[in-house]
Amino acid sequence: xxxxxxxxxxxxxxxxxxxxxxxxxxxxxxxxxxxxxxxxxxxxxxxxxxxxxxxxxxxxxxxxxxxxxxxxxxxxxxxxxxxxxxxxxxxxxxxxxxxxxxxxxxxxxxxxxxxxxxxxxxxxxxxxxxxxxxxxxxxxxxxxxxxxxxxxxxxxxxxxxxxxxxxxxxxxxxxxxxxxxxxxxxxxxxxxxxxxxxxxxxxxxxxxxxxxxxxxxxxxxxxxxxxxxxxxxxxxxxxxxxxxxxxxxxxxxxxxxxxxxxxxxxxxxxxxxxxxxxxxxxxxxxxxxxxxxxxxxxxxxxxxxxxxxxxxxxxxxxxxxxxxxxxxxxxxxxxxxxxxxxxxxxxxxxxxxxxxxxxxx
Numbered sequence: 001x002x003x004x005x006x007x008x009x010x011x012x013x014x015x016x017x018x019x020x021x022x023x024x025x026x027x028x029x030x031x032x033x034x035x036x037x038x039x040x041x042x043x044x045x046x047x048x049x050x051x052x053x054x055x056x057x058x059x060x061x062x063x064x065x066x067x068x069x070x071x072x073x074x075x076x077x078x079x080x081x082x083x084x085x086x087x088x089x090x091x092x093x094x095x096x097x098x099x100x101x102x103x104x105x106x107x108x109x110x111x112x113x114x115x116x117x118x119x120x121x122x123x124x125x126x127x128x129x130x131x132x133x134x135x136x137x138x139x140x141x142x143x144x145x146x147x148x149x150x151x152x153x154x155x156x157x158x159x160x161x162x163x164x165x166x167x168x169x170x171x172x173x174x175x176x177x178x179x180x181x182x183x184x185x186x187x188x189x190x191x192x193x194x195x196x197x198x199x200x201x202x203x204x205x206x207x208x209x210x211x212x213x214x215x216x217x218x219x220x221x222x223x224x225x226x227x228x229x230x231x232x233x234x235x236x237x238x239x240x241x242x243x244x245x246x247x248x249x250x251x252x253x254x255x256x257x258x259x260x261x262x263x264x265x266x267x268x269x270x271x272x273x274x275x276x277x278x279x280x281x282x283x284x285x286x287x288x289x290x291x292x293x294x295x296x297x298x299x300x301x302x303x304x305x306x307x308x309x310x311x312x313x314x315x316x317x318x319x320x321x322x323x324x325x326x327x328x329x330x331x332x333x334x335x336x337x338x339x340x341x342x343x344x345x346x347x348x349x350x351x352x353x354x355x356x357x358x359x360x361x
Contacts, residue, residue, distance in 0.1 A: 038347070038351070039072050039073050040073045040074065040343075040346060040347060040350065041072060041073050041074055041075045043347060043350035043351060044074075044075050044350060045075055046350075047304065047350060047354070047355050048355065049304065049310065049311065049350075049355060050075055050076040050113060050270075050310060050311035050312070050313075051073075051074050051075060051076065051311070051312055051313075051314075051346075051350075052074050052075070052076030052077060052078055052113075052115065052311055052312070052313035052314065053070060053073070053074045053076075053077060053078070053313065053314045053315075053316060053317045054077075054078045054079075054080040054117075054273070054313065054314070054315045054316055055070055055077045055078065055079065055080060055103050055106075055107075056080045056081065056082075056316075056321065057082055057099045057100075057102040057103050059321055060102060060103070060106055061102075065337050066317070066318065066320075066321065066337075067106075069317050069318060069333060069337060070106075070110075070317060071110045071112075073317065074112065074314075074317070075111075075112055075113060076112060076113045076114070076115065076159070076311055076313060077103060077106075077107045077112050077113075077114055077115070078114075078115040078117050078272070078273075078313050079100060079103050079114070079115070079116060079117050080117070080315075080316075081099075082099040082100040082102070082103055083100050083116050083117055083118065083119075083150065084117075084118060084121065084123075084124040085119075085120075085121065085124050085125055085126060085129075085146065086124045086125065086126040087099060087100075087124070088100055088150060089126065089146055089149075089150075090126055090128075091126075091128060092128050092129070092132075092142075095149060095150075097153060100154075104154060104157055104158075108157065113159040113160075114154075114157065114158050114159055115158070115159060115160045115161070115162065115272070115313065116150075116151070116154065116158040116160070116161040116162065116202075117161075117162045117165075117207075117272075118161075118162040118163075118164075118165040118207065119146075119147050119150065119151070119161060119162070119163050119164070119165075119191060119195060120143070120147070120163060120164045120165065120167075120179060120187070120188075120191045121164075121165040121166060122166060122167075122175055122177030122178060122179070125178055129142060129178075130178055134182075136182055136183060139182045139183060140183055140187075140190070143179070143183070143187070143190070143191070143194075144190070144194050147163075147191060147194040147195050147198065148194055148195075148197065148198040151194075151195050151198035151199050151202065152198040152199065154199075155198065155199040155202075156199070156201065158199070158202055159202065159203065160202060160203035160204070160205055160236075160237070160270075161195055161199075161202055161203070161204055161205065162205050162206075162207040162239055162272065163191050163192050163195050163204045163205060163206065163235075164187075164188050164191050164192070164206050164207070165207045165208070166207070166208050166209065167179075167180075167188060167206075167208070168208060168211075168217055168220060168221055168224075169217070170210060170215075170216070170217050171216050171217070172216040172217050172219065172220030172221075173220075188206075188224075188228070189228055189231075189233050192204055192228070192233050192234050192235050193233065193234065195234075196234035203236040203237060203268065204234055204235055204236050204237070205235075205236065205237040205238065205239045205268075205270065205272070206221070206225055206235060206237075206238055206239065207238075207239030207241065207272055207273075208221060208239070208240075208241065209241040209242075209243065209273075210241075211238075211240055211258065212240045212241075212242050212254075212255050212258060212271075213251060213254040213255065213258055214254055214257050214258050214261070218258050218261070221238070222261055222262060222265065225238065225265070225267060226265040229265065229266065229267075235267070236267070236268055237267050237268035237269060237270060237310075238262045238267045238268075238269055238270075239270050239271075239272035239273075240258075240269065240270070240271050240272065241271075241272055241273040241274075242271050242272075242273060242274045242275075242299070243273055243274075243275055243315065243324075244274075244275070244276055244277070244295075245276060245277035245278070245279070245280055245328065245330075246276065246277070246278050246280065246281055246288060246291050246292060246295070247280035247281055250276075250295050250298070250299070252298045252299070252302055255299065255302050256302045256305075256306075259302065259303070259306050259308070259309055260306070262308075263306060263308040267308070268308055268309075268310055269303070269306065269308050269309040269310070270309070270310055270311040270312070270313065271299065271303060271309070271311070271312040271313065272311075272313050273313065273315045274296075274299065274312055274313065274314050274315060275314060275315045275316065275322065275324065275328075275330035275331055276292050276295050276296060276330050276342070277324055277328030277329070277330045278291075278292050278327075278328060278329055278330070279325065279327040279328045279329075289340065289341045289342075290341060292329075292340075292341070292342050293340070293341035293342045293344070293345035294345065296332070296342045296345050296346050297345035297346065297348070297349045299312070300312060300346055300349045300350065300353070301349055301353050304349070304350075304353045304354075304355040305353065305355065307355060314331060314332065315330075315331075316330075316331050317331060317332065317333055318331055318333040318334070318335065318337055319331050319333065319334050319335045320333075320334075320335040320336075320337070332346065
């Protein structure tokens, strides 16, 4: 029988310990990688929740990596521009559904829900309508036909519509836009009714910016939507846009309060156009990235904890394609499609905050 002397025993023991530590590190790293490689889409599905992105049909055509990210990472898509009035209805007697169809078909192929954006807005009104010298009744009929034609075409395919967009000023008064001046304030009520007639099963949202906090605007929007609901107008939810930036010092408790206010009148809540820019401020890029990640995480936490908050839609997926200046870097993948700290903060939040499964998704 061969016996090890003491120095050899010590060496063998040391080697065993080293091998054990290496195994632990490898296993731990594998588990960490497995956890981190779960897509946001899968995590959202497990939470009875939607994580979405605004999608641009131009990039679907020319960028395979962009298509892969949208397919892999989100379970809900919003049409970025393709369903806006001037794009989809460029002439009085002509509609162009080609760009919108491209996104709808893409989403259906990938089993993703679709938000239609947007039916009635003070921007993107085509010249033929705005400068057409139509009477009030003619404009009313044009708007009705527009809404019912577009919603009707996608009946059963569009999960939710932003029916009316940005109808209020910051002080809570109605915006003096083409629709208000021509039709009066009833245009809001009519728009929801016409959309519901065209697709009774679609969720119908009012969408606006600057209402993610308790202020004059959010209070008036709340009062107006509640009043319309009491009249039987088919309004299902409120969309909080949230194009924001680090310098705004996002007030999370204020966001939580405003969500509770909208919940209290029976409205579903969705954050519909979220991005967080980092250009302003003197902090280092590293600190800004961490702050951006924290804000994304905090917003997701507040939404997940409110069972009436059913979706968060990012206004894009990669900094390569953002409508904001490049220095803002507002999204969760960088220009080379690498996930940023913001991505991982959302992933961790979706894995640690468990929302109630009886929500309205």
